[in-house]
């Protein structure tokens with residue numbers, strides 16, 4: 001018998017109106033959006049279509065103007081700020097485009113942060129849990145590095161470790177690969193696929209068409225409305241990464257061969273020159289004068 005899927009996110013008629021000096025911006029115009037346990041969803045749409053606004057509401061960072069939002073069975077838009085922050089801390093890991101790491105603290109301390117804010121009364125071994133989270137993202141050996149001593153992809157992985165350290169059931173990411181090159185973006189999505197396979201529900205906002213292939217469902221927003229919602233069979237980011245790395249190795253080898261080729265032709269050239277010199281010398285011997293050599297050299 002198939003297990004009934006649990007609904008993690010359920011928004012009904014969500015609107016968001018920002019008031020800006022007398023004018024109103026309708027960022028969300030009535031969004032019904034549902035995500036079940038174990039899904040991996042991408043939210044796409046043009047700039048200004050309301051993606052971040054929706055993510056901030058779903059991530060309990062902001063309230064809707066109207067509508068209801070039920071997270072894991074709790075109607076969170078009725079909660080006051082502190083209670084909302086507690087729910088966010090317990091259930092949600094949030095990843096931003098700009099990583100938002102503290103510059104003067106190590107990777108390990110950055111990852112520990114959400115545990116320090118945890119007011120649930122649980123006593124954790126902070127360092128141990130932060131270290132485990134760094135290991136999950138493959139950065140166990142970079143715990144003592146500061147953000148400026150890490151690559152962009154590594155910084156984003158620290159941010160992912162920080163989002164994972166509280167053991168959230170829901171991971172939200174707003175443009176997590178916006179600052180990364182395409183190979184590192186595939187790496188990050190590979191990590192998301194691994195986490196999703198372990199049962200973490202993931203919703204990610206992205207602009208990049210290339211990475212949309214790695215999710216199971218694509219939702220599109222336009223002018224604050226949901227206009228598309230499609231399931232798809234995801235590509236494997238790990239396999240794509242293998243292909244990218246193989247292509248890089250091929251390209252490196254080809255470049256080396258070109259250099260070797262150049263060396264060889266340089267050697268040939270040197271031999272040619274030697275031959276010329278030899279020819280000159282051979283021809284010089286019978287003539288025996290400098291003038292002859294000069295004539296021959298012309």
Ligand SMILES: Nc1ncnc2c1ncn2[C@@H]1O[C@H](COP(=O)(O)OP(=O)(O)OP(=O)(O)O)[C@@H](O)[C@H]1O
Pocket residue numbers: 018019020025026027045046047048049050051052053054
């Ligand atoms: N704090 C705010 N105050 C006023 N207007 C806002 C605020 N935040 C967003 N908006 C407006 O709401 C609309 C939706 O913005 P939102 O940030 O959700 O778009 P987005 O889809 O995330 O765009 P992008 O792809 O550029 O990040 C935009 O028109 C934006 O100007």
Ligand SMILES: [Mg+2]
Pocket residue numbers: 051052053174
């Ligand atoms: Mg945005």
